[in-house]
Amino acid sequence: MDSNNMVIENIANPNELERLFREDPKAFKKAFAHAFEQTPDSPVLAVWYERLHFKEAANTEKDFFLQKDFLLMGILAILAGISTRIIFHFVEQQAIAPVNLAFGVLPFIAVYFVYKNQPKKYVLYCLAVLFLISGIYLNMLPLEYTDSIILAYLHLPVFLWALVGLAFTGNEYGKDSMRLAYLKFNLNFFVLYAGMAISGMLLAAITMQLFSFIGLNIEEFYFSNIVLFGAAAIAVVTAYVVSRNLKLAKNIAPYIAKIFSPLVLATLLAYLIAVIWLEKNPFLDRNFLIAFNGILLGVLVVTIFSITESGSDEKKNISDYINFALIVLALIIDSVALSAIVFRLSSYGITPNRLAVLGVNIVIWANLIWIMLSYLRFLRNKTGPSTIQDAVTKYLPVYGIWAAFVIFAFPIIFN
Template sequence: MNVNNRVLEQLHNPRELEQMFRADPEAFRQSFAHAWEHNPDSQVLAVWNERLHYKEPEAAKKATLFQRNFVSMGILAILAGICTRLILFFANRGDITMMNIAFGVLPFIAAYFAVNNGANKRMIYTLASIFALAIVLLNLLPQKETDSIVLAYLHLPIFLWVIVGLAYTGNEYRIGRARLAYLKFNGEFAILYACMAISGMLLTGITMRLFELVDLDISEFYFTNIVAFGAAALSVVAAYLVSKNLKLAKNIAPYIARIFSPLVLVTLAAYLVTVAWVGKSPFSDRDFLLSFNGILLGVLAVTIFSITERGTDERKNITDYVNAALIALALIIDSVALSAIVFRLSSYGVTANRLAVLGINVLIWANLIWIMSAYVRMLRNQTGPSTVQDAVTKYLPIYGLWAAFVAVAFPLMF
């Protein structure tokens, strides 16, 4: 039986037709042409004909171009590049802290989302006020590398990242689906930005070499101006491309999640066994405790990335068991870290660093318990994947509030 007959044979089997199309689109198109020629009255084939040959009217294409805010993206990308270059100029002079670099990128990405999502005036005023207050707060802090100031520097960008999420979700910030989309955006943004950055590095290498051939050293000028400008502008461009459903990032992200999750699980299990074997203890070694917490954050990030890339309509699969195992190991790590932090607090007293690490570990521990509970129920077929995703998305504002508390209160407390 030839392929042409297969299309006709599966005429009333939509799932099989879809599988044939996905398996080999070009062969399906050729087969379809024969089937459509001999069955012009078929409603099923009429739908497929529109799907395979639909073309937007020229006027609609032009309208779509402006609806996608291409012009606003370009303007914001240029402004981000200029602002970043100015911040670097004043930071290198010692007038402001280098941490202001966050304001060369994040406000412009937030502005793009606010425009793109049609945020209402209240949302726009809220976003503008928060960023303005954050700029004032950061630059009121003394430029001293005390523990509390460094903690403020580290936590303020986290808070601003959550605020960018507020801009991304727009008027739907209360809806879990919108928060999940923002988390997915971050994974896809990282993949796309990395790909574009690699291309930028290749361009930089070629440019440096070309000018070297004519005995001109432009490295200082190029890196100070072009690279800094481009890196900031590229972030807005990447945000635009991801938000417009660029297939490169969206197609590769789920596969990266599925590949890296089991690799991280095996590596982490081997690491924990090795730590127990050599007798390394986070109770007595401060640096090891910090690295332990770094591993915890990394595992949490990988797991959340894998959860967000999972479709809500997907059936239960091996990835879910891998993620559940990762969460269980992360709980073990966090419990050990919490015990070590409490031990150090009781033995050596309260400091800004210890209190900050204690706070974030308590928050992560509670979040992991919630996610693990949701996973257990899902694996027992008591709930669906959305329960696990809710455990991630509903907790997101709590991290933002903690980051804001550390950035504002710790410099005053310590």
């Protein structure tokens, strides 16, 4: 967004002003400051000034714990904890697969977003049907750990993550700005959840130590009930906190992204140098190829989150060059991995694992190419940063489609 004139250009378009504010509040405020200096007598800008600088009275927070969305969050958190504990019971009895634990958390987060966004009926029905079908289909599969079924289990969280994204975006699921907001939500969610989880682990350690002093060993009970319940419930609470735009997670996430990007780049360079020095060969070493793909996924995640937290400022900075270097390295890794997978397919034949790894590498490779080309144009001053974010957001459904294909097609094809 042009901080000099974008607000002024749309001063007669309230819908566009609202969209710009929701898309990037920080950039909007910077643009508004310039606009208000130029036209302080504008009644439209006067209203926006009051909105941006309004201080709520202290007594408005007294009813915070009685707000509907807070009460709903509390109910959903309790239901998530109970559901997860029930599912875990059947997992312990080996009646269902452990991946079913995802159904103890993600549907409840989706329900909260549905309540918050009030999507149209066809979006609501689509969510309900897809959650139901995936749960039924997953548990109709034989409880056997064959390659195709394991792949279906591994891809289920990705598919459910895409469904939660649909609930998050609601009626605006086709808008890139909403997909970008969902990516930002994920980064803030994981940062805040990690902090809560560490606090929970410290509390668990202290609690068990205190009970051990009086001769009671509560470790098994505590982890099977309290910790499991808490882990599921806190996930819903974290989703609520982040979606409310509370400052705790919102202020930390950009710094986490900026700190980790150079660290990952340095680590990756050192690792690749060591790989070449020790003459490791992903074409022959299966475990090394798996590790190579794990590194690729990690780099992709760090890069995407760094891009989503970069905002829409037109100015380039060192983080952009670090991200570009990370993408180039990731492309090198992915190209080597693709070559190794094709070699193993031609040499040893087709298996579910090899085909799945080939597919996901092709999906990631195409996305990395798109992001790299967008970044290259941005660094050469031919486009703005929004084209980079488009390369991320417009491609997101492809990951969900691939995950759905592996979940529903692989067990049928290979069994």
